Amino acid sequence: MPTEHLFVDGALAAADMARRIATVLGDAIAARGVATIALSGGRSPRPVLEALSGMALDWSKVIVTLVDERWVAPDHADSNERLVRETLLQGKAGAARFVPMKNEAADAYAGQAECEAAFAALPWPLDIVLLGMGEDGHTASLFPGAKELAEGLSTHALTIAVTPPAAPHQRMSMSARAILASRHIFLQIGGAAKKAVYDRALAGGPVEELPVRVALCQHAVSVEVWISE
Numbered sequence: 001m002p003t004e005h006l007f008v009d010g011a012l013a014a015a016d017m018a019r020r021i022a023t024v025l026g027d028a029i030a031a032r033g034v035a036t037i038a039l040s041g042g043r044s045p046r047p048v049l050e051a052l053s054g055m056a057l058d059w060s061k062v063i064v065t066l067v068d069e070r071w072v073a074p075d076h077a078d079s080n081e082r083l084v085r086e087t088l089l090q091g092k093a094g095a096a097r098f099v100p101m102k103n104e105a106a107d108a109y110a111g112q113a114e115c116e117a118a119f120a121a122l123p124w125p126l127d128i129v130l131l132g133m134g135e136d137g138h139t140a141s142l143f144p145g146a147k148e149l150a151e152g153l154s155t156h157a158l159t160i161a162v163t164p165p166a167a168p169h170q171r172m173s174m175s176a177r178a179i180l181a182s183r184h185i186f187l188q189i190g191g192a193a194k195k196a197v198y199d200r201a202l203a204g205g206p207v208e209e210l211p212v213r214v215a216l217c218q219h220a221v222s223v224e225v226w227i228s229e
């Protein structure tokens with residue numbers, strides 16, 4: 001069962017999550033000399049990343065990467081890399097090392113091998129995998145109904161190229177194996193619609209129906225969830 005942090009307000013949830021992330025990263029640096037975090041994109045992480053950016057940490061010892069990426073140029077409005085660069089990697093936090101998922105390949109399938117090599121070179125397990133969730137129950141870019149979902153749930157690879165059935169852009173996503181190769185999974189759930197999907201996912205059922213169950217219905221990695229109205 002995940003540890004739930006409940007808030008009436010999304011801004012308070014984001015501030016609390018940012019403080020918890022900074023604590024875990026600081027502990028990782030103290031213990032191992034390096035800290036690693038994989039970040040989700042979309043709308044939800046923005047206030048967390050903005051708050052985290054101002055926190056005191058030896059950012060030069062932090063490696064930041066992505067849980068998933070849309071296969072668009074890094075300056076595209078939908079780029080998760082752009083989100084991270086504009087929010088987190090500012091000021092002192094700009095000293096962190098960022099490992100992108102997107103590379104120069106023409107599409108995500110052609111770029112997967114290079115992305116996989118970059119991920120294989122990271123220090124595993126990652127300290128934090130920060131997940132979001134869509135109202136269809138997708139997490140990272142593991143989408144229900146995607147033709148690559150079964151592979152994403154079972155592959156030994158750390159990354160997989162995906163075409164979402166109903167969302168724009170080809171994606172690169174961490175596989176289920178990579179998500180679970182972490183010390184902490186943090187999940188953001190904002191709003192009543194996502195809370196209802198989260199409750200359904202927790203109640204149990206096929207992971208193919210609600211892929212967020214990859215994180216929620218397992219006992220190997222500790223999961224904390226920040227829930228706001």
Ligand SMILES: O=C1O[C@H](COP(=O)(O)O)[C@@H](O)[C@H](O)[C@H]1O
Nearest residue numbers: 040041042043044068132133134
């Ligand atoms: O496409 C994506 O969607 C999910 C959820 O995004 P949000 O905008 O509803 O917060 C996100 O976790 C994922 O990283 C992103 O690429």
